[in-house]
Amino acid sequence: MADKFGILAKFDTPADIMHAAEKVRDAGFKRWDVITPFPIHGMDGAMGLKRSWVPRFTIVGGTTGFIAGMSMIFFTNAFDYKILIGGKPLFSPFFAFPVSYELTILFSAFASIAGMFILNKLPMHYHPALKIDRVAEASDDKFFLYIESEDPQYDDTKTRSFVEGLHPVEVSDMEA
Amino acid sequence: MASASHHSQDMRPAILDEVDPVDIPRQPCVANDRSFNWITEKVCGIIEEKTPTWWWVCFIIACCTASFTVIGLAYLTVTGVGVWGLANPVNWGWAIVNFVFWIGIGHAGTLISAILCLLRQKWRTSINRAAEAMTIFAVVCAGLFPVFHVGRVWFAIYPGYLFPFPNANAIWPNFRSALLWDVFAVSTYGTVSVLFWYIGLIPDFATVRDRATTKIRKIAYGIVAMGWRGSNRHWSNYEMLYLILAGLSTPLVLSVHTIVSFDFAISLVPGWHTTIFPPYFVAGAIFSGFGMVITLMLPLRAVYGLQDLITQYHIDCMTKIILATGTMVGYAYGMEFFIAAYGANDFEIFAFVNRAFGNYAWAYWIMISCNVISPQFFWFKSIRENTTLVWVISLFVNVGMWFERFVITVTSLSRDFLPSSWGYYSPTVVDIFTYLGTFGLFSVLFLLFLRFVPLMAMAEIKAVTPQADPHHH
Incomplete structure (x- = not known):
């Protein structure tokens, strides 16, 4: 044995x-x-x-997603190639919000799932x-x-x- | 239940002693007091048995139907978007109608898996897996239309009509457009729905792996089960993750249909430019999605003998949600008219009068009868208990919600500000076949799901049975 x-x-x-x-x-x-x-x-x-650590991954992912969304929109529409439409501001957090909001959720989900797998040491076949x-x-x-x-x-x-x-x-x- | 009422004895308001309320018993989520093993056998049995003949018949019919979409889209790609019936002034036609229809269908899946999870509605456990699968397949069908409506589909990816891919000309999408918000909303929704579904599946895949009799099954299910072993140290993180995903999906699902409604609401077209659109679209989406859940689940319940897992209590819950959301949608239809009248804008008033009594009045009244009148039958217990009638009404809900999107899109555009440019929109045969085919595509995916994936969340159902409670005696 x-x-x-x-x-x-x-x-x-x-x-x-x-x-x-x-x-x-x-x-x-x-x-x-x-x-x-x-x-x-x-x-x-x-x-x-103890209480699971997964939420710590979530907050990191969510923050990253929101900042990534806002900075991507600033970079693409107001910095790299300025698109002026109808005299509207080149960048405003308001029109950038829906996309940043979605990316917050997307990155939070990725990070939380990664967190669960890392904390559980999975996949372990x-x-x-x-x-x-x-x-x-x-x-x-x-x-x-x-x-x-x-x-x-x-x-x-x-x-x-x-x-x-x-x-x-x-x-x-x-x-x- | 027992322990909850026990705890609250001390804080019981005095009034309760006087009025002596009736103690409403909580309905069991699994009928006939079935054991854990019975649940495993029942659910795994579906994917372990020999493929039934009816499955092959349905699968072949579904493949043939799906080929309509393939042919329609191939024809569009090689010829151009002119093969669709779009022409001035109606430049948004069936494509957006079908897109919103399918996305809306998907929303019930997320509602069941996320919002009902947060609200601790235990009855969700026996329908959430199939409803989430429905969500994913509906998003697949929905996604086809915006991708293909650009005509040269390869441009959707590069140089970035839809996604901001770096390219030689430094052309970036315009982030002020609701259509681009939609791209992000729908792709996030699709991705998170798949992930949420898969996370829920891991423990069940482990069960299937442990029961596998052939090497191929053992390896295939073993890989997707990620080596899950049911350790409580894992469950602890897993449950936290599940709760977080539910918490993330809830604002996500509400935002997706809100953003879909922005496609219309931030424009200046009369009949679209209204602030009621986001809540009205979300209620409509949940309404249509539950319609589709019932359309799918009732036949499955009969074919696979799942009456103990999808009980009358489940059907009651779903029909009541349809009744509530259908009534909300009816309220929104009425409120649109009221605001148009109260706002005293001639164009707005005309748009709504035209909707109900104009050239598309037939579509409007189909919508009203299916969405507002047909769910009212669910007030009656005898109708909720008649599964055939429930199923038929669910079909009406599906039809009605498709017509709702048609009415919103087409009536507003066909009679816009300039009478000289008014027109009447009709779909072409390509439009019709492409749309018809998406039902085939959806069915193909759903049938494959039935064969290879546990139809119900076994671990979750076991956890809501009375014997799963450590204090149960």
């Missing part, structure tokens, strides 16, 4: 996995995760996760959690929790008995 990645426990209901996650959090584990077919309301709190056949159930109707062997508190026998104490349906080892 290859190196051990961690210990995997399977649960049947959202309530069971939530209570288990609270106990793992309180036990002070750092490198562990919960795998669920859909986001469970309240699980972030049960795992002790290889992960020990994807290797175990039973985990396929996690995209259907079962709920899993694993504690990695890299966790500072990890101890083969102690952690295993701790996981068994969470009342899972079954417990198994994960290969790296």
Whole structure:
């Protein structure tokens, strides 16, 4: 058998996995995760996760988009090739607004999506959690929790008995 | 629901004890208390089963219909825009009508995915995927018209009729024009809609990947699933992203049809130059889009047996939105007349009298009957519960909204300021075939979507079932 990645426990209901996650959090584990077919309301709190950083990407993207829109319009219509139409000003933030507004949204969307992928380290087509056949159930109707062997508190026998104490349906080892 | 009322017990206003309001039970979004596994099997079953015969029949018919658009556009490109029925004074005809029609159809998809998400309308989960697909395909159909109306389509890209591409002559588009705003609005809308749709699909693609039995399916769905593994650390960022995209798409969808209405509203043509246009266009867009959602979803519900996922409650919600927006559109039609009369501008008054009683009165009254009268039937529960009637009324809504754009565009132009230049506009056979073909194009795309992409957002539906609540007992 290859190196051990961690210990995997399977649960049947959202309530069971939530209570288990609270106990793992309180036990002070750092490198562990919960795998669920859909986001469970309240699980972030049960795992002790902080608020997501995705909005920080959004604000950077949105600001960039707005400035890019305004400066593009200034550059093209008022600087590079002045287009004078009906004596109207060469540049005004008012006529430049609709396009800049759209670009704000476009860049915000790009940045937020990039942010999600970067923070989640996706695409990652290889992960020990994807290797175990039973985990396929996690995209259907079962709920899993694993504690990695890299966790500072990890101890083969102690952690295993701790996981068994969470009342899972079954417990198994994960290969790296 | 249970916990919410529990919390509010302390802050309960005293008046409630006296009047004793009826506790309205919340309708379940999935009927018959189906399990998570049942949802997976049902939705994945659609793309995993052998391609049904009806699919091939529909697909071939759709391809044949779509070829009309291909031929129409090819003929236009090699011959010139003269093959369309445009002539003075009506220089905007079916092309803009079809463009606004299709863009409007798309708006319900974004409304369902974004605005209803922000409003926490849980019933959206079983229709949002198909509605978003509808949005994207509608934008594809819409985009054809502005791109091809320039005739020499290659100029649309370079040297930048539509997009500001750097070129040797330093010719840049004029950013004072609403038509250019439209380019940015529609292309942003298309892009963000595709991204939003795809982000929603990632967890479902992972489910399909995990169930795949053949190597090709496993690899193909594996690539598009981006290695999603349902980790809650991922869900946390994912949910935040989804919320942000909903928050971004909401002002986006409202701005897109607002800007589309600016194409008309910032001109000086009587009947177009009105400030009511942005909200009126947005309401009309949502109205027509929900019409199309019902037109598509009711047959699918029957064919695939999705009655437990698209329940009567969903149909009620959608028909009520159609009723509300249809009535808003009716109000806008009335208000246009009132403002014309109240504004005491002769040209404006003439434009509206001409709309209702002039040479295009037939189109105006088709519009009124389809858009204002037909949705009023949805006041009655017995009609909302009759799926055949609901479907027929949704067709009327689609027809009516096409006529609305026709009425706005053509009646105003055909009778402008100078009686000497008045004219009567008729489409040519090329106009008609090109438009007819877009329904084929839309159907081809939608049928491919049915075969290869999970029709419903499984992860989201599971999350709104009662058993998904960790406090459920």
